[in-house]
Amino acid sequence: MTEILRFDTRAEFQRQLRAVLERAQVSLELFDPDFSLFVLGEADVDAILRHFLRGSGTLRLAMHDPRHIERNWPRFLRLLREHGHRIECRVTNRGIRQLTDSFCIADGVHLVRRFHSDHLRGEAAFDAPQETEVPRGRFAAIWEESQPGLHATVTGL
Known part of the structure; x- marks a missing residue:
């Protein structure tokens, strides 16, 4: 049954993000200009992502600027090093840097x-493929207009 929940605080966004991450089985697609409000480096999120990646999960992140993750989420960079075969990160081209939405899609x-x-105003939708249709299309278009970026080490190795 489809469930849609609205939120307007940081804590509620991060709670709903965790709930979406926990439900992922096969794919996670995330877009945000810099992921500064995503809790990718928190211990509990690291555990959720490790569990997801140990299964058959694939994680794709697209962003305008990777510096926040590089400076603030060493756990995520370690995850990228250890599971790089299941994680792909891209940085957008200048032509689409004006995009300002932010989303995470799990399993479509x-x-x-x-x-x-x-x-912080937004919504979470669960068991709602119709709600993910437009964001999935946006993610595909953003992905096409992006280049590989955010590597596990400074040199990209």
Whole structure:
């Protein structure tokens, strides 16, 4: 049964993000300009992602700027080093740097999104493939307009 929950605080966004991550079995697709509000380096999220990647999961992140993750989420960089065969990160081309939405899609059926990355207002949708349709299309277009980026080490090795 489809469930849609609205939120407007950082804590609620991060709670809904964790709920979407926990439900992922096969694929996670995330887009945010810099992932500064995503809790990718927190211990519990690291455990969720490790469990997901040990299964058959694949994780794809697209962003405008990887510096926040590089500076603040060493756990995520370690995860990238250890599971690089299941994680791909891309950085957008200049032509689409004006995009300001933010979302995470799990298995094409679960979604958490903020309508604008500068604000906390958004929604989470569970068991709702119809709600993920537009964000999935956006992610595919963003992915096509992006280049490999965010490597596990400074040299990209």
